Amino acid sequence: MASLQLSLPSTYSVRPRPVRCADERQTLFNRIAPVYDNLNDLLSLGQHRVWKRMAVSWSGAKMGDQVLDLCCGSGDLSFLLSEKVGSNGKVTGLDFSKEQLSVASLRRNMSLKTCYKNIDWVEGDALDLPFPDGYFDAITMGYGLRNVVDKYRAMQEMFRVLKPGSRVSILDFNKSTQPFTASIQEWMIDNVVVPVATSYGLAKEYEYLKSSVREFLTGKELEKVALQVGFSSARHYEISGGIMGNLVAKR
Amino acid sequence: MVRASFTILRDAGNGLCKTLSEILVCPLSKQPLRYCEETNSLISDAIGVSFPIKDGIPCLVPNDGKITETEDTSKTDDSVDSSSTKN
Numbered sequence: 001m002a003s004l005q006l007s008l009p010s011t012y013s014v015r016p017r018p019v020r021c022a023d024e025r026q027t028l029f030n031r032i033a034p035v036y037d038n039l040n041d042l043l044s045l046g047q048h049r050v051w052k053r054m055a056v057s058w059s060g061a062k063m064g065d066q067v068l069d070l071c072c073g074s075g076d077l078s079f080l081l082s083e084k085v086g087s088n089g090k091v092t093g094l095d096f097s098k099e100q101l102s103v104a105s106l107r108r109n110m111s112l113k114t115c116y117k118n119i120d121w122v123e124g125d126a127l128d129l130p131f132p133d134g135y136f137d138a139i140t141m142g143y144g145l146r147n148v149v150d151k152y153r154a155m156q157e158m159f160r161v162l163k164p165g166s167r168v169s170i171l172d173f174n175k176s177t178q179p180f181t182a183s184i185q186e187w188m189i190d191n192v193v194v195p196v197a198t199s200y201g202l203a204k205e206y207e208y209l210k211s212s213v214r215e216f217l218t219g220k221e222l223e224k225v226a227l228q229v230g231f232s233s234a235r236h237y238e239i240s241g242g243i244m245g246n247l248v249a250k251r
Numbered sequence: 252m253v254r255a256s257f258t259i260l261r262d263a264g265n266g267l268c269k270t271l272s273e274i275l276v277c278p279l280s281k282q283p284l285r286y287c288e289e290t291n292s293l294i295s296d297a298i299g300v301s302f303p304i305k306d307g308i309p310c311l312v313p314n315d316g317k318i319t320e321t322e323d324t325s326k327t328d329d330s331v332d333s334s335s336t337k338n
Contacts, residue, residue: 066274090270096312098305105308120271123310128278130311135274 022125022149026096028205029073029147033099035200037074043193048076051171051244055140056080058237058248059169064088065137068161070126070154071095071144075104075119077171081140082116091119092131098123126154131161139168145247146172146216155229155249162251168231173209174238174245175216181242186210188243222247267293267304278311294319 032039040048056077061067061084069078072093081091095101101121108116124130126141126148139158148154158168176182189210197206217225219236222245226234231249238245267286275284277295284293284302292301293309300316302309 092271092274098310101308102306105306120268121308122271122275123305123308123312123315124278125312128313130275130278130284130309132274132276132281 022096025147025149028208029095029097030099032202032205033074033097033103035202036100036103037076039197039200039202039206040076043196047240051239051246052076052080052142054239055142055169055171055246056084058167058246059138059140060167061085061089061138061140066090066135067092067138067140068131068136069093070139070141070158071147072104072121073097073100073143075107077140077142078104078119079107079111079116081138082119083113085118087115087118089118092122092136093119094122094124094126094129096123096125127157129157129161133160134163135161137163137166139166141168141170141172143172145170145222146212151217151222152225152229155225155231159229159231159251164251167248167250170222170247170249172245172247173213173216174242175213175218176238176242177218177220178242184241185213185243189213219245219247223249267307267309271309275309275311278313279316 063086065085072095078093223234226249234249236247280297282297294301
């Protein structure tokens with residue numbers, strides 16, 4: 001497999017520092033866009049596809065629904081939702097990374113599946129959603145909440161644009177309260193994820209993963225935020241031995 | 252991995268699909284947007300900001316917005332700062 005050597009912006013070579021502000025994260029996701037799908041498959045041994053199907057099931061999306069895929073990236077969840085809602089339904093995939101949306105758009109245009117025509121792509125910010133109140137029948141967010149700079153606000157926006165009685169399904173790494181699980185997770189990031197990412201010239205981008213999981217909220221904390229925001233119920237499910245988690249909240 | 256040429260199959264840059272234009276609102280004011288065919292952009296009359304559409308994808312990140320020119324002032328090219336506080 002050819003390795004991709006991407007030249008790093010000069011700011012990255014000065015000194016390593018946490019990727020904190022939204023602009024830096026946007027740049028990060030733009031940079032990894034060309035290899036994002038390949039690395040997801042490689043690093044999770046294809047398991048991410050199973051987790052994403054579970055997330056879509058939990059969202060309750062069904063035929064004819066209007067659904068939103070937040071932080072859609074290259075579109076994995078959007079494509080699954082597209083099959084669920086059918087030609088009478090509509091999927092809106094939103095992301096703040098132009099490059100990720102380009103990949104998503106290309107994948108859709110190159111696909112032979114005509115049902116994917118029911119997907120619209122929007123470049124937008126999860127903290128300031130360009131949608132009216134109470135519009136969507138279901139929302140998914142895959143590996144996005146951990147990357148937004150204001151989780152509470154993101155959940156407020158999700159609540160606002162959801163129809164009453166509808167659900168949001170948020171899949172992400174689990175910040176485990178079990179020291180053993182947390183150690184396994186960090187070991188895998190240090191010894192599998194980063195070395196593989198290094199061969200693609202993306203070491204620093206994937207080192208960000210460890211700090212972002214550390215700074216993330218635990219399942220209980222996510223449930224609490226969802227209830228504080230106004231969701232009527234919130235439940236966090238741990239999957240794959242606690243390495244991943246999925247929050248399901250109902251408006 | 253051969254990097255595909257993203258330009259080949261991009262959507263036409265102009266226009267916006269009907270259903271999308273019906274649901275989108277201004278990300279800041281949450282008021283309806285108006286499609287401007289001349290500039291291929293979405294205008295938020297509520298706050299006087301226009302958002303571009305590129306390759307058929309509306310760009311509605313607050314920082315993508317530009318203050319719309321008024322009749323009495325010369326053209327400005329200021330970008331809108333997001334109203335949210337980002338840590």
